[in-house]
Amino acid sequence: MSNFISQASYKLFKTAAFQLDPEFVHEHSMGFLSKFPGLSSKIFGENDLGTRYTLNIGGNSWPFPIGLAAGLDKNAMAIDFFSKLPLGSVEVGTVTPKPQAGNDKPRLFRIVEEESLRNRMGFNNDGADVLLERIKRSQKNGRVLGVNLGKNKTTPADKACDDYATLYKKFASDCDYLVINVSSPNTPGLRDLQGEEEMDRIFDALAPLRTEKPRPLYLKIAPDLSDEGILSLVEISKKHNLTGLIATNTTIMEERGPGGVSGKLLAQKGREVRFKILEALKETPDIDLIGVGGVSSSQDLFDFWKAGGNLMQVYSAFIFQGPALLQGIFQDVEKLLQRNDSDSLSQLLENRDKIDWL
Template sequence: MFYRLAQKVLFKTQAETAHNLAINGIRLTTGTPLSCFYRQHVPAAPVEFMGVTFPNPVGLAAGMDKDGECIDGFAAMGFGHVEVGTVTPRPQPGNEQPRAFRLKPARAIINRMGFNNKGVDNLVANIKASNPGKCVIGVNIGKNKDTPLEEGKNDYLICMDKVYEVAGYIAVNISSPNTPGLRQLQYGEMLDDLLSSLKQRQAELAKKYGRYVPVALKIAPDLSDEELKEVCDALLRNKLDGVIATNTTLSREGVEHLTEHSEAGGLSGAPLTQLSTEIIAKLYQHLGEELPILGVGGIASPQDAMDKVNVGAKMVQIYTGFIYEGPQLIKAITVAYKRAMRNK
């Protein structure tokens, strides 16, 4: 009830303004009596993923809490994990505003944020100051916009060096459509070079800190079947720990009738549901049980989540569906997942 009222107010403002108001509201009320408006008990439904135990299968996708300002607040909502970022080595403002647009009739969002964040050092400080309990913290890393693509690998290694100590897992974002040229890192020698370098650094850091932090690759939903197979081969060849599918799409199928469809950026929400599920199914055909899949894209109901689990995802993340449906979606998916696992 409270979320619906808050949503009505926030939806009267521009999308990014509403996002900032929500983040500030959660940050200021976490740990206070006012957190009762979003705090909820979600039943335990432990999931083993990439060697890490998650308290339940529902996570918050990257992009909502880029700077890790509200980790404890989102943990209080019942998320099994919170993926913060995308973070870059140096702070950057992102693309010019406006850069986020609601497509309410389609229950979707288009964004071209451009990795706006306060930098990796700020994020690490916020994670160290957090106390999320059993909720796992994932860190999504990227490269600065002004770093040449051929030097992009170095940005990912810088971020890995700095977040390794505080991360439950690390997600490598090479699939955002909003940083020029970034998606080229998904192909051929550049992908192999990046993955092999990350795995080598992971081994060095595991030895240094005495703990193994898994690394997953986040991919786009717009890959052809051949490109997807090549990505899978690279993941297996370089022994990555997992894959996150998918990021936002450049497709506008299903929203062509809406004025906002012409805005540049990645589309998320309901129009992405089927596409991301199809990508997960194809990934599972190539990877089987060798590499676990984290499903994300257009999840707005327990059925959406279970459709992804049924084709091969081990866990799921929500973002746009969370904006439209509220924290109750976390509990509803967890209950459905728990019931399905019990009936297997």
């Protein structure tokens, strides 16, 4: 079906949905999409990506370089739906070992005029057992599946490593990559785990499990770190042989209220953190950076590629633009390939200094 119809249907949905409470809409949309996974191909067309756009990064083949960021399909309800959109990956979670309710409502807010969101969800999720069953039942349609791991609120900081180990063990055989999330601002003390000692404790606890069940492993970090903090986490990723970093999670903007802000209000900060990390990783091409935070157009992706990055994720822009965001990026990537007379994206990015950009 044409882009015009899919754009019109999302516009219509958005007009109604934005009159209602954001979390109410989110919950009901996910419930609906879980029941009608075939809807994506009906409305948005078949998105059989083939191999033209595939990037082989960190032990996985991403059929498209844009993925869905954690938190949107928190409970792994609609993997089948998202796997039919022009997305290369779906990251579910954050999941904690035990189910938990999260913070009191309301806890999700739209900042419409700035195409941004603020949330103080607090890792509300159905827990590891339920998510694992849903993941096992899902059809990924060739997409890469990531699972984002967090600690329960009641787990003390010095026992956080046990939660991450439990979750690693649980999900390693049923996903394509795992993420250690220590960067949500909504679990008290979580971001303190980004300290060197705390990181060592977590990754030392994971080491034997990683030997037993090797699986690509990323660390997701906050945008609100000092330059030294960022560089120390780059060093941690090298020291513990991680597949890469994911930057960034939401940012704290006290003037906007409690919680973490995402979308356009995060874009500049997220970009600066990512460029710092890419610079620091220049000498270690084996460690990758998945870029996230304020990504809202193909230009963001192209700028990331110019700086040496490969894969990005989206969340807030998808809420504001709908699947048209993905279709627009897809079309621009195709235009870039055609303009450069290139058969594949991986080939194109091998010689990125010579690319004739759009």
